[in-house]
Amino acid sequence: MANFLPADDFDLVIFGGTGDLALRKLIPALYHRARDNQITTDSRIIAASRGDLDRDTYLDRVEEALRSHLREDDFRDDEWRALRERIHYAQCDAMAPDRWGALGDLLAGADDRVRVAYLATAPGLFGPIAAGLRKNGLVTGNSRIVLEKPLGRDYESAREINEQVGECFAEDRIYRIDHYLGKETVQNLLALRFGNSLFEPLWKRGTIDHVQITVAEDLGVGGRIEFYDRIGALRDMVQNHMLQLVCLIAMEPPSSLHHDAVRNEKIKVLQALHPITGDNVRTTTVRGQYKAGAIKGETVAGYLDELSGDGSTTETFVALKLQIDNWRWSNVPFYLRTGKRLNAKHSEIVVQFQDIPHSIFPKPQFNVQPNRLIIRLQPDEGVELSLMAKEPRPGGFDLRPVGLDLSFEETFGIRYPDAYERLLMEVLRGNPALFMRRDEVEAAWQWADSIIEGWASARQKVESYVAGSWGPSASSLLLDRDDRTWQPES
Numbered sequence: 001m002a003n004f005l006p007a008d009d010f011d012l013v014i015f016g017g018t019g020d021l022a023l024r025k026l027i028p029a030l031y032h033r034a035r036d037n038q039i040t041t042d043s044r045i046i047a048a049s050r051g052d053l054d055r056d057t058y059l060d061r062v063e064e065a066l067r068s069h070l071r072e073d074d075f076r077d078d079e080w081r082a083l084r085e086r087i088h089y090a091q092c093d094a095m096a097p098d099r100w101g102a103l104g105d106l107l108a109g110a111d112d113r114v115r116v117a118y119l120a121t122a123p124g125l126f127g128p129i130a131a132g133l134r135k136n137g138l139v140t141g142n143s144r145i146v147l148e149k150p151l152g153r154d155y156e157s158a159r160e161i162n163e164q165v166g167e168c169f170a171e172d173r174i175y176r177i178d179h180y181l182g183k184e185t186v187q188n189l190l191a192l193r194f195g196n197s198l199f200e201p202l203w204k205r206g207t208i209d210h211v212q213i214t215v216a217e218d219l220g221v222g223g224r225i226e227f228y229d230r231i232g233a234l235r236d237m238v239q240n241h242m243l244q245l246v247c248l249i250a251m252e253p254p255s256s257l258h259h260d261a262v263r264n265e266k267i268k269v270l271q272a273l274h275p276i277t278g279d280n281v282r283t284t285t286v287r288g289q290y291k292a293g294a295i296k297g298e299t300v301a302g303y304l305d306e307l308s309g310d311g312s313t314t315e316t317f318v319a320l321k322l323q324i325d326n327w328r329w330s331n332v333p334f335y336l337r338t339g340k341r342l343n344a345k346h347s348e349i350v351v352q353f354q355d356i357p358h359s360i361f362p363k364p365q366f367n368v369q370p371n372r373l374i375i376r377l378q379p380d381e382g383v384e385l386s387l388m389a390k391e392p393r394p395g396g397f398d399l400r401p402v403g404l405d406l407s408f409e410e411t412f413g414i415r416y417p418d419a420y421e422r423l424l425m426e427v428l429r430g431n432p433a434l435f436m437r438r439d440e441v442e443a444a445w446q447w448a449d450s451i452i453e454g455w456a457s458a459r460q461k462v463e464s465y466v467a468g469s470w471g472p473s474a475s476s477l478l479l480d481r482d483d484r485t486w487q488p489e490s
């Protein structure tokens with residue numbers, strides 16, 4: 001039975017409180033935590049935004065959002081009535097220091113409780129909001145600030161934001177979100193690697209042949225297209241979510257679960273990433289962009305058709321081969337691919353072990369396949385270990401791969417919490433382990449920037465792929481060249 005402990009009384013101020021993230025993710029996450037009694041009746045959620053709204057109008061919007069984003073049987077009138085008492089609205093303009101009065105009034109006299117400023121806004125506002133909080137005397141000894149992704153668009157802009165926010169908040173008060181770190185399966189990577197003695201001795205070159213990470217989405221870019229077009233898949237997914245997965249797979253065992261013990265190991269991985277530059281970018285990366293196609297029988301438009309304007313070379317797909325320059329991972333490639341409008345929403349990490357050194361099962365009669373540990377993130381979360389087994393029958397001797405398959409939802413029999421539920425609780429409790437430290441973000445940007453510069457200097461073109469496929473054919477070639485294939489095969 002899960003044991004839910006309430007957080008201390010808090011004031012959570014969501015800047016960008018009328019925005020998509022707040023209404024689609026943050027408030028539904030808080031609804032679930034309130035339902036499990038983790039939010040005390042005295043705690044407050046204060047939405048701050050430029051809009052001239054009264055509280056009731058804002059609450060109507062929240063109710064509408066909850067009804068559309070929660071599962072139907074999760075929305076309960078009595079739970080909503082209890083939560084709405086705790087939700088407030090303050091008009092506040094980040095760029096106008098004289099427009100902070102309403103927020104100041106709400107927070108007056110509450111300096112001793114936990115205060116969290118959650119910046120669900122464009123990154124350009126992070127510095128001004130941090131400064132506004134300080135200038136208006138709203139930063140207390142018990143304050144934390146949460147910065148949503150994207151943290152800048154390159155190393156320079158990320159550094160600048162970090163400087164600006166760092167002038168107002170100490171590093172251990174800054175929580176930089178990568179929502180992948182709040183996913184149950186991602187945390188389960190720690191449990192799998194360091195809570196079992198089985199894998200760690202095998203977790204290295206010599207036994208692991210390679211690692212693949214796929215984060216595939218069947219959705220397109222949708223309403224965010226203008227924003228996305230300035231970003232592309234490398235900045236949107238690889239620099240953050242995928243590199244965080246690489247870190248958790250590749251890091252050395254930390255000495256404890258203390259936030260800095262874990263993050264000290266993660267940064268070493270980022271620092272050991274072999275640079276991809278103009279010299280090797282063509283042989284190690286693939287950029288793609290979807291054209292019209294069909295997904296699950298439905299015709300979908302191409303990226304350029306969705307984008308108004310004169311065309312674009314923004315990538316909606318990236319595949320790359322990454323090497324980690326250290327003893328453990330020398331010559332063990334990590335293949336990463338992510339894209340929009342692919343065949344399915346399907347995210348998994350495949351750790352493929354080496355072939356058996358000597359086979360007593362000759363080919364082609366036997367098809368012995370290497371063992372694989374598959375960590376599934378989406379659509380369902382679980383772990384599968386694929387082993388070779390004999391097919392049960394009285395005559396003959398045939399082998400086939402079978403999976404020792406663990407579906408977390410079935411095993412634990414509970415609804416899987418959204419990543420934001422956990423991340424919000426971790427902030428409220430003051431535990432930064434699941435958030436990125438400044439040095440991690442900056443190291444990840446430096447590595448990603450060099451790829452983007454490499455693409456420009458090598459004039460690497462964007463290959464098109466049909467929506468509903470697994471990406472451009474060059475992505476399969478990237479592995480073909482090493483005599484390997486993507487799982488699932490593309």
Ligand code: BG6
Binds near residue numbers: 149217
């Ligand atoms: C976000 C990206 O960070 O992650 C989106 O900006 C992407 O483009 C999303 O769709 C994917 O998150 P999840 O949890 O659905 O895998």
